[in-house]
Amino acid sequence: MGADRLPSPAVARALTVLEILVESNEELTLTALARKAGIPLATCASIVYTLEQRDYAMRRVVGRSHFWHPTLRLYSLATRLIRKVDLSSVAVREMRELADRMGMPVHIGVLTGASLVYVAKAAMPGFIQFDTHPGKVAPFNLTALGKAIAAFLPEDELKPLLKQLEQGRGPKAPRVTVTGFRAELATIRKQGFALEDQEEQADIACVAVPFFDATEHVAGSVGVTGFAKELTRNNRKQAREGLVALSRIISERLGATDAADVVGT
CATH class of the missing domain: 3.30.450.40 (GAF domain)
Known part of the structure; x- marks a missing residue:
């Protein structure tokens, strides 16, 4: 692939969501996460559900609200x-x-x-x-x-x-x-x-x-x-x-x- 190939918007959005989760000092609802990332709610949901399936994110359910936070899977990779x-x-x-x-x-x-x-x-x-x-x-x-x-x-x-x-x-x-x-x-x-x-x-x-x-x-x-x-x-x-x-x-x-x-x- 050439160096002039355009970056993938999907990958960029996923990385942005992951970075926000890691840098946040508190758990985030899906709505708050989508707002911080500047992406549609449905797109954000797809990303965090994928991260959850790959063990990079977890959610805590309180009533009808889901609060998301990262896991230590990233730490394992970095180590x-x-x-x-x-x-x-x-x-x-x-x-x-x-x-x-x-x-x-x-x-x-x-x-x-x-x-x-x-x-x-x-x-x-x-x-x-x-x-x-x-x-x-x-x-x-x-x-x-x-x-x-x-x-x-x-x-x-x-x-x-x-x-x-x-x-x-x-x-x-x-x-x-x-x-x-x-x-x-x-x-x-x-x-x-x-x-x-x-x-x-x-x-x-x-x-x-x-x-x-x-x-x-x-x-x-x-x-x-x-x-x-x-x-x-x-x-x-x-x-x-x-x-x-x-x-x-x-x-x-x-x-x-x-x-x-x-x-x-």
């Missing part, structure tokens, strides 16, 4: 889709573009237990290469990537990690305490990005921003790594702006809809 997403390839081109602009490598990291695992890297050509290869593992609290993720974890997931904080060996590593680390995470949540400055090792700095999945749960982070003497204030600002844009792209590809409300500039 299976997310599992198929390969984070190492979800934004290869965009990572490369940012790495080229910055002249520094760009990484994607995820949490596994209390460890930050590097899963993707857009490296820079040249003799000097940072030891941040895909598969590398580091203590989550010593990396900007790990801190960017931890700052947006729900409390029940964060609390066990706070028992596994490690002391950094870099020259600017602060003394690690739960109170101090919680305060740092609060700052990260407020500003939307994390910073690592010679904490894990000397001369290395990193700026990182979290990204989110379809459930609005933090799924990982993306960061720019460089020599501390090069990743100075102006470069940090440029890196942060590029990472915020990249984070939103990755979040959207993972199905997130409200990442822009969390990740700021």
Whole structure:
């Protein structure tokens, strides 16, 4: 089929009805649903009955009124889709573009237990290469990537990690305490990005921003790594702006809809 083929009005109406059901904070009658969708009542009825047959919608009957709401069938589909997403390839081109602009490598990291695992890297050509290869593992609290993720974890997931904080060996590593680390995470949540400055090792700095999945749960982070003497204030600002844009792209590809409300500039 050519790219110039006209879209299907029937499919568009069905998707509109489904989107309204999902986004509504309350159950909707057929009349209210048809009005919100801007379609004839009979057409809306046909759509919701089909959604009901396919287990995407349910109704609650009160007297002669039917109140419609979506089911978790959509969540099941989204979850299976997310599992198929390969984070190492979800934004290869965009990572490369940012790495080229910055002249520094760009990484994607995820949490596994209390460890930050590097899963993707857009490296820079040249003799000097940072030891941040895909598969590398580091203590989550010593990396900007790990801190960017931890700052947006729900409390029940964060609390066990706070028992596994490690002391950094870099020259600017602060003394690690739960109170101090919680305060740092609060700052990260407020500003939307994390910073690592010679904490894990000397001369290395990193700026990182979290990204989110379809459930609005933090799924990982993306960061720019460089020599501390090069990743100075102006470069940090440029890196942060590029990472915020990249984070939103990755979040959207993972199905997130409200990442822009969390990740700021």
